[in-house]
Amino acid sequence: MPTPDRTSLAEIVAAGRDLLEVGGPSRVTMQAVSERVGVRAPSLYKRVRDRDALILLLAEATADELGARLEASDGTLAGLARAYRAFAHERPEAFRLLFTVSGAAEPLARVSAPVLRAARDLVGEARALDAARLLTAWATGHISMELAGAFRLGGDIDEAFEFGIQRIAAGLRT
Known part of the structure; x- marks a missing residue:
């Protein structure tokens, strides 16, 4: 038995x-x-199977949670960026893990769907991937620096994030 x-x-x-x-x-x-x-x-x-498989499962669960949060946002680039940042602040180690685990490409692709939709709405199908990559790269860099305490020149980090979102969205609309 x-x-x-x-x-x-x-x-x-x-x-x-x-x-x-x-x-x-x-x-x-x-x-x-x-x-x-x-x-x-x-x-x-x-x-x-082993620890590597466990870490991949954690990355997949993280991607699923982040994807659900992005889907629940208002669907604009600004709303997506804010949801992305909020997730990173709530689960900073999971956020970092997403970008370090080999084999996590498929879960990350699922997360990209709402970002691609918002980018397509702004710039059209032909440049949607480029626009999504621009927003994701900027937001990931900003958030990573923020989590690491790398912004040391003063100023309001929240305002800087909002300024970045506004400038990127405005630039993509032109």
Whole structure:
């Protein structure tokens, strides 16, 4: 008779995401996750091949959450950028993880759909990808610097972010 399942993949991923936010990727170990879900580490391997697979699952869950938030925004470039920034502030380690995990291209492609739609509305089909990349690159750079505490010259970072959104949107409209 097989033993009953004592944890689920969803619980494992949730535990991994919690650990990620507490201490970054180095805190996400099979041992730490197993302790968090209340099983022995070997039991995790019934659900997750290894730590690399676990990290990829965390990136996929992060992309799904971010994608849902972007879809729930007002659909404008400004609304998308604000939702993107809010997500990064709430889940900074997960935000960073999205751009460092190899194999996360497909989840990131899902996240791009609302950005591509908004860009297409502004510039048309032919340049939508270029416009989406411009906004994403600018917002990711701004947010990454913000999270790292790299803006040290004073001024209001929120106002700077809004200024950037307005300037990019205005430039794309022309």
